[in-house]
Amino acid sequence: MRAIITGGSGFVAQHLGKHLSDCGDDILLTQRTDDSNCPFPTLHWDITEPMDTAVKRAVEQFKPDTIFHLAAISTRNICGFAEPSEAAMAVNVQGTQHVIDLCKSLSTKPLLLFSSSVYIYGSRRCAIENVNENNSPAPDNGYGISKLLAEELLRTNDSHLQWVIARSFQHSGPGQSGSLLVPDWISKLQHQPNNITVGNLDTWIDISDVRDVVRAYRLIAQPRFNHQTFNVGSGRATRSGEIMEILQSLIGIRCDIEELQPGTHYLPIADISHITKQTNWKPTISITQMLQDCLE
Numbered sequence: 001m002r003a004i005i006t007g008g009s010g011f012v013a014q015h016l017g018k019h020l021s022d023c024g025d026d027i028l029l030t031q032r033t034d035d036s037n038c039p040f041p042t043l044h045w046d047i048t049e050p051m052d053t054a055v056k057r058a059v060e061q062f063k064p065d066t067i068f069h070l071a072a073i074s075t076r077n078i079c080g081f082a083e084p085s086e087a088a089m090a091v092n093v094q095g096t097q098h099v100i101d102l103c104k105s106l107s108t109k110p111l112l113l114f115s116s117s118v119y120i121y122g123s124r125r126c127a128i129e130n131v132n133e134n135n136s137p138a139p140d141n142g143y144g145i146s147k148l149l150a151e152e153l154l155r156t157n158d159s160h161l162q163w164v165i166a167r168s169f170q171h172s173g174p175g176q177s178g179s180l181l182v183p184d185w186i187s188k189l190q191h192q193p194n195n196i197t198v199g200n201l202d203t204w205i206d207i208s209d210v211r212d213v214v215r216a217y218r219l220i221a222q223p224r225f226n227h228q229t230f231n232v233g234s235g236r237a238t239r240s241g242e243i244m245e246i247l248q249s250l251i252g253i254r255c256d257i258e259e260l261q262p263g264t265h266y267l268p269i270a271d272i273s274h275i276t277k278q279t280n281w282k283p284t285i286s287i288t289q290m291l292q293d294c295l296e
Contacts, residue, residue, distance in 0.1 A: 001020065001026070002026045003025055003067070004027070004030060004062070006047060006070055007032075008029025008040070010071070012171075012210055015213075027041070029042045029043070030045040030071070032044075032045070032071070050101065051098065063107075064110045067110045068113045069096065069112060069114050069115060070115045072147075073088060073143075076142070076143060079142040079143040079146060080141070082142065084142040088142050089146060089149075092143075093150050096114065109160070111162040111163065111164065112162065112164070113163070118267065119139055119144030121135055122268065124266070124267075125268060128237045128266055129268060130235070130268075130269045131271060133230065133274055137151075162223060164222075164228055166220060168213060169205075169206040169207070169233030169269075170208070171207065172210065172294065173293065174210075185198065185243070185247055186247060186294060189248065189253065190251070193253055198258070200259055200260075200261045201240055201262075202262070203265040203267065204238065205267045205269075206235070207234060211285060212234075213232055216232045216281050219279040220279060220281075230274055231270040231271060231274065232270070232275065235271065235283070247295075250288075
């Protein structure tokens, strides 16, 4: 495989780059900002703008057969709460159009794998519920809406565009940082164990290890899956409080924790029967192993 990965400085892209490299694939990453520490070949491209002539020439010379489009913004306060923000529209929607335009302009006519999201299905359920790819989209925040709009760009393009959609459910793993659940909780347990507040300990989510996720991406980025959509998740419901309990056990501490938004909440859980049937893919890394690796 000769693959380009957009959003190359991101957490998932770095893991995907390593996985593809380990598989013997040739890879090229695009990044919004220059990063001299990146271990892979890179090109500078802000996807809110069309690719300029010089960079496009380098892409044409690379001759990709696959483009993994991971570049996006996902933080809720940046993406918008009820509707997509201007930034979400520029990056997640217009940026996807620019990647589509690039694919259609190249002589190699690469397959485009688009990294979509669980939030296509919304963020609220009344109980634990597995959703499959045929469930009607019902996004209820700016991020989910922007991802659905990007999916629709793929579906409404002409038949000359090859694409596969990966609807990724929550995932974490080594190297993840920022305000997301696992790195945020690890930081609090390590640096302020006597004063820990969290949003909620009784939210049921589908969470996977990023290394399983990128393995799924490579398996479904195949022409035989052209115009198909796949859920990529663990297929099981995990209570957020269980993650906190495992982390405390691994670190060897026990803390009093204040919930800022107590109550029981349910996010959609992935029905992964489609990807399992088509590729034999299944997640292999346990939550405990993932959290241990994050700590290390």
